Amino acid sequence: MTKTSGADAGRTPREVLDLYHRAMREMAADDLADLYAEDGTHEFPFTTPGFPGRFEGREAVRAGYRAAWGASPLRMVEIADVVVHEAAEAGTLVGEHVAVVESARGERFAVPGLLVVRVRDGLIARMRDYMDALAVGRAGASIASKSPAAAS
Structure with missing residues (x-):
């Protein structure tokens, strides 16, 4: 179990x-999960079928992302167009970004997202993670429609 180190506490x-x-x-x-407090939460306000609405605790974040990314x-190719807004509440940021993802066939898809992060x-x-579920769905549908199983 990761504990807050002095280095963690000094991060902005x-x-x-x-x-x-x-x-x-x-x-x-693992790197992602280690950024969370032990009791940190990651919420997906725009839920999608088959995906949880939130992860409660660092280890749930770790397990959830290992499963999803695995x-x-x-x-992931890049995180582009990052814009950060300081919130009035101390320790809170709003970050806009576009995740550029690529399929095994080399097709690229842009997935816009917005993160509201509270750091302690x-x-x-x-973390409140507002990602464009329709863009993720389009990428998945494109891959599925071009798979050998879809052609049979």
Whole structure:
């Protein structure tokens, strides 16, 4: 179990968001989860069928992202168009971004997203993740329609 270290406590919310984006780019579930407080939550307000509405606790974040990224036919290429807005509440940021993902066939898809992150002692206490589920669905549908199983 990871405990808050002195290095964690000294991180600013912007640094945490930068590390979060790096973990996303690398699809590194452990690095991502280690950015969360032990009791941190990750919420998906725009729920999609078959995907939970939230992960409660660092280890649930770890398990959820390991499963999601491990099963994904897409790989992350880049996080682009990042814009960060400081919120009035201390330790809170709003980050806009576009995740660029690629299929095994080399097709690229843009998935816009918005993150509202609350950082406490250098770790994520609460993340609200508003990703464009329709863009994810379009990418998945394109891959499924071109698979050998779909042709039979």
